[in-house]
Amino acid sequence: MRQSLAGDQRAYATLLTETTRLLRPFLSKRLRFSNEVDDLLQEILLSIHKARHTYDGKRPYKPWAYAIAKFRLLDHLRAHYSDQLRHAIDFDELEENLHEHVTESEMSYESISGEVQKLPEKQALILQLMHQEGYTAKEVAEKIGMNESAVKVAAHRAYKVLRERLER
Amino acid sequence: MDNIEQLVASLSKEASAVKPAPHPFMLSLQWTIAAAIYLAVSLAISGLRPELLEKLHNPWLLAEIAALLGLFIVTTLSAALLAFPDLHQKRVLAFAPVVPAVIFLFVILLAWQADTPPAPLPVHSFQCTLSITLMTLLPALWTFYSMRKFASTHYRLAGSVALLSAFSVGALWLRLHEVNDSILHVVEWHYLPMLAIGLLGLWLGKLLLKW
Secondary structure (H helix, E strand, C coil): CHHHHCCCHHHHHHHHHHHHHHHHHHHHHHCCCHHHHHHHHHHHHHHHHHCHHHCCCCCCHHHHHHHHHHHHHHHHHHHHHHHHHHHCCCHHHHHHHCCCCCCCCCCCCHHHHHHHHCCCHHHHHHHHHHHHCCCCHHHHHHHHCCCHHHHHHHHHHHHHHHHHHHHC | CHHHHHHHHHHHHHCCCCCCCCCHHHHHHHHHHHHHHHHHHHHHHHCCCCCHHHHCCCHHHHHHHHHHHHHHHHHHHHHHHHCCCCHHHCHHHHCCCHHHHHHHHHHHHHHHHHCCCCCCCCCCCHHHHHHHHHHHHHHHHHHHHHHCCCCCCCHHHHHHHHHHHHHHHHHHHHHHHCCCCCHHHHHHHHHHHHHHHHHHHHHHHHHHHCC
16 A cells, blocks of 8 residues: 555555455455446445555554445445435325225336337346246346346336436 | 446545645644633723622632633633544544533532622613623634534534634633623623524534534
């Protein structure tokens, strides 16, 4: 790090690569999905870059890097859970809609299949299996060799993208 | 993984020589000197209370001022440490303001008990809180502005401690300027608002020190 602070670009690249190697297991233990780990790792590297002037090279590097990693992890988890709370269904809202047709939907899979095909391949396949062929998330997971929660997350992301596109 | 490799490559390309931040001890010393100058100038303009030397023979007033001074010094040091992501690896010192705060509280309680018969209440009331708050503005702005240059990972606590440090400068100024012997008035209009300021600092810290 001392060499990096002096402007040695190669030393800095090595330091960031080593930091990635150091932090990946730390984040993997705390986050469920590998794409989340990658996203957060990138955010942490950016934070380390931004805050590098607060490290003077005279004290151990690891506690400094871990402090930033922990800070970004907590931020990420806070945002994640507040996002989940925002999207949680209010029971009162649910009750109000119960008398309506809950088994029929004005929007069929066929009517939006064009949009579904524009999604990434895996997400499109998951929606097709779940909504056109009627498989459950568990069955889809077995069929395409993913775990069930990964299928649910991919479907959730696909719904979000579709909702945004259809609302436009 | 490719994204991370790309990011590492682009960040290392951007990396130029960086001047490390000053040591937190030096930083807090700078802030303390700036606050001392500010306090001296303010007292020179507003004037010391006329009977200050005589009043300083009262051990409780002396203890109160010493405790307030201690609180200011330790909160300044703590604010400087809290501005660093790893608290400059001096965790105990960063959380040290608890000690002078407890001592300060203890001194005030004892001074309150010793105030028999109670000194008469002054005619003014909230004006004191207002004056302290106005005096606090400049040191608070200066401290927050300096802290924003660093990278606090405890931004709420850092905000609260920074504001307490700035408020203690204001409180110190008024205690040396105002002709008042009522500890009840001092508790009510000088020190209780300090608690509110501490809470406000938690919010301000999130607003101004988040990065």
